[in-house]
Amino acid sequence: MNKLLAITVLVAFLALGAESFRVLREAEEKGTVATVIDTLKGYYDKSIDTASSYVDTIKSYKLEEKAKNLYEETVSAVTTYSGIFGDQVYHLFYSDSH
Structure with a gap:
């Protein structure tokens, strides 16, 4: 009886370990929606960085100062x-018509 109980507990631990490994592995794998969202986030971040670099380049030309001048x-x-x-x-x- 003790051997049966020990085997049952051992099998239960192995089953729980295998199930938790499967859940962890599924969490690591990305689905299609997650991949698309990550790709869109990447494009968004890249476009923001590009726009920021353009703004910095324009500021380096001192166009604001030139426009003000x-x-x-x-006006003068x-x-x-x-x-x-x-x-x-x-x-x-x-007019004076004198």
Whole structure:
């Protein structure tokens, strides 16, 4: 009887060990959905990294500073020429005919 009990316990341990090994192995293997999700995450991460590198490259060109300077020069020129145009219109309508 003791031998039967010992064999039963041994078989039970072996069965549990084999089942836990199978569950662990199934967890290690990825399914199709997991593979697709991992691939999409990889593409997303790569696109974010690429966009970040493009932004850094654009910042290195100092385009923001150049655009600011261009805006200031344009505003200055437009202000000057609009003043000249305003003076011309004023003198057109209110010229001295002496």
